[in-house]
Amino acid sequence: MRLMVLALDGVFDTGLTVFLDMFSTANELAAAQGIATPPFEIALVGVRPQIRTALGLTASVELADAVRKPDWVVVPALNTKQPERLVEALGRPDVLDAMAQLRRWQAGGIGVAAACIGTFLLAEAGLLAGLEATTTWSHAPLFRQRYPDVRLDDGRMIVPAGRIVTAGAAMGHLDLALWLMRQASPEMAAVVARFMLVDRRPSQAQYVIPNHLAHADPLVERFERWARANLAAGFSLQEAAKALAVGPRTLQRRTEAVIGKSPLAFFQDMRVERAQHLISIGQDLEAVTTEVGYADSATLRTLLRRRLGRGVRELRAEMQL
Structure with missing residues (x-):
């Protein structure tokens, strides 16, 4: 060649x-x-x-x-x-x-x-x-x-x-x-x-830093701040749009145009990022599950494995290397 x-x-x-x-x-x-x-x-x-x-x-x-x-x-x-x-x-x-x-x-x-x-x-x-x-x-x-x-x-x-x-x-x-x-x-x-x-x-x-992407647009940046403050409460497009004083369709269109994702998908990214950090510093899994807005730890385990290709044990082991 x-x-x-x-x-x-x-x-x-x-x-x-x-x-x-x-x-x-x-x-x-x-x-x-x-x-x-x-x-x-x-x-x-x-x-x-x-x-x-x-x-x-x-x-x-x-x-x-x-x-x-x-x-x-x-x-x-x-x-x-x-x-x-x-x-x-x-x-x-x-x-x-x-x-x-x-x-x-x-x-x-x-x-x-x-x-x-x-x-x-x-x-x-x-x-x-x-x-x-x-x-x-x-x-x-x-x-x-x-x-x-x-x-x-x-x-x-x-x-x-x-x-x-x-x-x-x-x-x-x-x-x-x-x-x-x-x-x-x-x-x-x-x-x-x-x-x-x-x-x-x-x-x-798995390497994406959500808040870095959010800075590319003022509305998306405001949504990112709202989302981080509401991880435990779970996601609602209507509530997010209301808090940002825009229509749900406007928020949907803007996040898809800027970062190529729906507001829900971006919210999920922030959940994964936060959970990954808390688990890696040794926080109890049940407490982490509550903080990022899930009802049970099994759902969070599945999400982490699907998004990161690694489970709770691997995430904790990585920080001890």
Whole structure:
């Protein structure tokens, strides 16, 4: 498999090096198994001859249009954690040139992959219109607002859509590298994952911080504060809307538009987050159950297992490590 990693100024250092390290490790392990030809050919390319990473490191890169046609081009994230900085970055001349190059590659049949904020470049270039995609959960509200024609599923870690594949937040770069590796050799991908201690993470939903998402919109932020104050009482859309002085439909539409969830689903997220915290610090399960508004602990156990993939015992054990 031939891969190009498209690096731009301000690239997220970890995301960039994850790809290089994962495929370098695969080639080393292949050689150790007696495979003479490296299974992966990887090139670091850009639209300028040199890049400067977010941490200030400089690297020379090959010009994108001078490299032999790859099977896939990969776009790692820019290190822009604030929405306003991300929007500014999307208008940079080098980023605009990169998006034009991505359109040419995609039109030529080359697979296009991106992780975390790198997915914004694909969407901005128009490559994701009408397709399913994922992105970093922390910028999902901005993504929904900016690209309403993309079917965003920010709960998933990897979303393939034909010859385009997107991955979730920061360490989603690892998951994307393994996904690409599996297309050439599932066996090698499994070996590399074990060698580098990479777990399978089909969902990024368990890592979401609800109040971070809520800050993307004033009404949703007010709803988040109301919900936290009323976890024990349980959820009522009518009561929430009344407390916020809006209609139930307005609240429903706003939460779905901003965070992609109904008010009830967002309320459930906050219940899980609060229960996870209380259990991890050793609180009695029955007391936790009451505090987050459930009638019996069995229901809470089921919810935690379904949402987090871990039960009460595992949550408590994790905090003792």
